[in-house]
Every structure is written in structure tokens, then in C-alpha cells.
Amino acid sequence: SPSRFFGRRRGPNPVTMAAIFDLFPDKEQMKESRAAVEFIEKWNHAENAFMNACREAKLSSTKAKDCIVSMREAVKDIALRTIGMEIRMTEMEARSRHGDDDNMASMRSILETTASKLVSLE
Known part of the structure; x- marks a missing residue:
């Protein structure tokens, strides 16, 4: 199912987007990471559902929020690690493509040399 952040037409939901991005220092980097955003x-x-359940059970919402703080930091850390992995993957893909370009240039040079030798043999 499509994410609420991206909406049905994959357009950002500004309310959810603001709440999520306020957690992170590099908001532009965060916007580019669909996995981290989702x-x-x-x-x-899940946090909202937990808080609603606490309110319905007439538990202290202040204490419930205190319970969530450490988990929120863990989730933030996981999201930042996800962004870091995505960046490394992008860099590796770029290096791989660059290597492919170098190999293609070498192969082209070999083929051109071979073709010119064949032409000179005729």
C-alpha cells in the first residue's frame, strides 16, 4: 500500500513530512531517502497508536511519552544509518558504472586496433 507520506499519487503530505523532517539535521538528505521516510x-x-491506547486506558500520557523517547532516538539512528547505506550504495553503483565505461573504452580501442590491422592485411 502506498505510504501516507507520499500519498496516493506519490505526492508529499506536508503535515507528515514536517513532523518527520524536523527530527533530522540534514533535511534535504532525508527527503531523498524513501526507505528512511517510510x-x-x-x-x-505506531507511536500515535500507543499514545491513543494509553489515553483510552487513562494512563499518564506524560509517562507514556517518556517511555517512547529512547525508542524514538533508536528509530532516528536506524533511519540515519539507512540513509548512510543508501549513499554508499549510490557511490558504489557510480564507481561500478565508471568501471564499466573504462572497460568499454578499452574494448573499443582493442576492436578498433584489430579492425585497422584486418584492413591493412587486405
Whole structure:
């Protein structure tokens, strides 16, 4: 199912987006990580459900929020690690493509040399 952050037409939901991005120092980097955004969004949904359940059970919402703080930091850390992994994967893909380009240039040079030798043999 499509994420609430991206909406049905994959457009950002400004309310959810603001709540998620306020947690992170590099907001532009966060926006580019769909996996991290969806992960944080699921956490926010679960956190809201937990808080609603506490209110319905007439438990202290202040104490409930205190319980969530350490988990929120853990979720934030996981999201930041996800962003870091995505960045490394992108860098590795770019290096791989660059290596492929180098190999293609070498192969082209070999083929051109071979073709010119064949032409000179005729």
C-alpha cells in the first residue's frame, strides 16, 4: 500500500513530512531517502497508536511519552544509518558504472586496433 507520506499519487503530505523532517539535521538528505521516510512514518503511526491506547486506558500520557523517547532516538539512528547505506550504495553503483565505461573504452580501442590491422592485411 502506498505510504501516507507520499500519498496516493506519490505526492508529499506536508503535515507528515514536517513532523518527520524536523527530527533530522540534514533535511534535504532525508527527503531523498524513501526507505528512511517510510520507516519513520511507520514508527510515527505506531507511536500515535500507543499514545491513543494509553489515553483510552487513562494512563499518564506524560509517562507514556517518556517511555517512547529512547525508542524514538533508536528509530532516528536506524533511519540515519539507512540513509548512510543508501549513499554508499549510490557511490558504489557510480564507481561500478565508471568501471564499466573504462572497460568499454578499452574494448573499443582493442576492436578498433584489430579492425585497422584486418584492413591493412587486405
